[in-house]
Amino acid sequence: MDNTNCKLTFLGGAGTVTGSKTLVETSSYKVLIDCGLFQGLKELRNLNRTSLTIDPSKIDAIILTHAHLDHCGYIPVLVKNGFKGAIHCTSPTADLTEIILKDSAKIQEEDAARANKYHYTRHKKAKPLYTQEDVKQSLALIVRHNFLETVILDNSVKFKLYNNGHIIGSAFVELKVHDKTIVFSGDIGQSNPLLLYPPKKLKNADYIVMESTYGDRTHSVENVKDELCKVITDTYKKGGILMIPSFAVERTQELLYLIYQLRQEDCLPPIPVYLDSPMGINSTNVYDKYHELQNISHFEINRVYNDVKFISDPTASKAICLDNKPKIVLAGSGMIEGGRIIHYLNNHMGSKKNTLLFVGYQGEGTRGRAILKGSKEIKFYGEYHKVNCEIKSISSLSAHGDQNDIIAWLKNFNPAPKRIFLNHGEMHQTDALRVKIEFDLDWEVTIPKMFSEHVLE
Ligand SMILES: [Zn+2]
Known part of the structure; x- marks a missing residue:
């Protein structure tokens, strides 16, 4: 890698809607954007138990966009395996993460106890993916920030969090690496959320990593x-x-x-x-x-x-x-x-x-x-x-922006970014959004595969 280049690696949330984890690496710093749990079908859940492709002790920090389990639920596994860096997020995200991780650990512990009691497991003893103690150690690493505060991580890496209107405290991340700006959308909310303020808008980004879960949907206009x-x-x-x-x-x-x-x-x-x-x-x-x-x-x-x-x-x-x-x-x-x-x-x-x-x-x-x-x-x-x-x-009560909301939010970026990566979606969702972005905005779109690496020059 050139001294001012950086590399993105998609460690989750690629080709699936859960397990969101994107690693950003420079020659001197490694930061993980979100650290979500894989959920749903068994093959996906099994990914939570496979060994990591990166040594967690080598990751310097985590930035959390919001507190949903598919974005924060894997943190205790990382901590258990040696991660000691800071976990950066907003205060409401910190409070909700505590509620969500404690509940997740409780479910993991209860599932393991049940498996052991009824011997569903072929392994000698079922172990929870993580425990309340792992959660406690994870929560101790959280550093709280306000929206719009500039946080300097390293002489080449800094970031800011902006409200994205999804759940309370949820954010998109503007990450500056050397002279490049990379925006991570998180789950973008609707243009007019019921309780929250609408997502903030940005004009400049060299690269965007956009979640696409609702990329193929338009919310019905039911009242x-x-x-x-x-x-x-x-x-x-x-x-x-x-x-x-x-x-x-x-x-x-x-x-x-x-x-x-x-x-x-x-x-x-x-x-x-x-x-x-x-x-x-x-x-x-x-x-x-x-x-x-x-x-x-x-x-x-x-x-x-x-x-x-x-x-x-x-x-x-x-x-x-x-x-x-x-x-x-x-x-x-x-x-x-x-x-x-x-x-x-x-x-x-x-x-x-x-x-x-x-x-x-x-x-x-x-x-x-x-x-x-x-x-x-x-x-x-x-x-x-x-x-x-x-x-x-009632289907249109949703904390997610639909395709129209996503495109409207993207249209604020001008000039066009060099590339937009679409993650956090199933293939049909991501592909529908790709077609729409190529047609409406004429941007370069990449749909990253799981574990794929992309050098940003
Ligand atoms: Zn979410």
């Missing part, structure tokens, strides 16, 4: 508020319970805000709202703490949460779950892979008067996907259970 109002009112009229499997970060807070707005407009019946999710409550507290990063006043944020009953205690949760009165319940997990939503389904999915409402993407192989596709029975607690309740879905 989310009207749809939500109808589902709530219809369920209430039947004397039913509205069960919403909800992701703890962003989706939960957006839904509570929409319910609040509907109440303000006098559109809703007097139906109580429960957030029955310890992780959802912890995440909501982070939203409350950084109210200035939201596009609504603190006064209003307080009013949004005034009307919600927060349920953390398992005994209280059980009592609410057994009660048959009409209510709205938000509970994890978002794809019905675990969490308290299962208890609600166990008690209320068998009755036609109740409704199960999906508000987010349901990954392949999940119970959520099976129900959404029309399965009349799903399995949990070792048995099949009938799905008799009403199934509804």
Whole structure:
């Protein structure tokens, strides 16, 4: 490598939507942008257990775009294997990363314990990918920054974080390496997010690394508020319970805000709202703490949460779950892979008067996907259970920008970058975005393969 060149290596999030990890190397410094866990299908998850192609102790720092597990969930593995550098991110990202990594370690530990108890594993003893102790050591390495603060890492490498409107604290990274500017988009949010400020715009970049998960989609123009109002009112009229499997970060807070707005407009019946999710409550507290990063006043944020009953205690949760009165319940997990939503389904999915409402993407192989596709029975607690309740879905509530949002954000870069790399997408998503960028912007596009290296001159 020439003295002023740098090299990108895609260690994850290439040809897949999880495991985001891009290494940037100069002759004197190595920084990893995001450090995500591979999730979903087994072949992908197995990648979390294969040995790393780089010695973690040789990586100088990590920059985190945001706290979703597919962007931060691998950090404890790196730390366990010798990474000792700083982990740079915004304060809300630091707080959410703590919640998300602790939950992830708990799941890893429980899975290993279950595998050992029932001997599912061919290995002698199943070990968790990481433990709470690994998480504790990881969190100690976090260094918090404000948006727009210039952070100098080395005499040739510095960076700034800009709001990208995806979840609270989420950022895109402007990385300056010698005389080159490389922008890492992170997950770009919608042009007009419900709670957050719109993504910042930049004019100059020599290279862009752009995530493409929603590169083939345009969000439908359904009126989310009207749809939500109808589902709530219809369920209430039947004397039913509205069960919403909800992701703890962003989706939960957006839904509570929409319910609040509907109440303000006098559109809703007097139906109580429960957030029955310890992780959802912890995440909501982070939203409350950084109210200035939201596009609504603190006064209003307080009013949004005034009307919600927060349920953390398992005994209280059980009592609410057994009660048959009409209510709205938000509970994890978002794809019905675990969490308290299962208890609600166990008690209320068998009755036609109740409704199960999906508000987010349901990954392949999940119970959520099976129900959404029309399965009349799903399995949990070792048995099949009938799905008799009403199934509804609102698809356009998304923290991701769609193809139009992505192209609009890219159009701010002028002149054109030398090259744009499209990562973090499945092939059909990435390829659809490539075609659109080539056609609309006439830019040079590269779709990097996993472990491929690219020297930037
Ligand atoms: Zn994300």
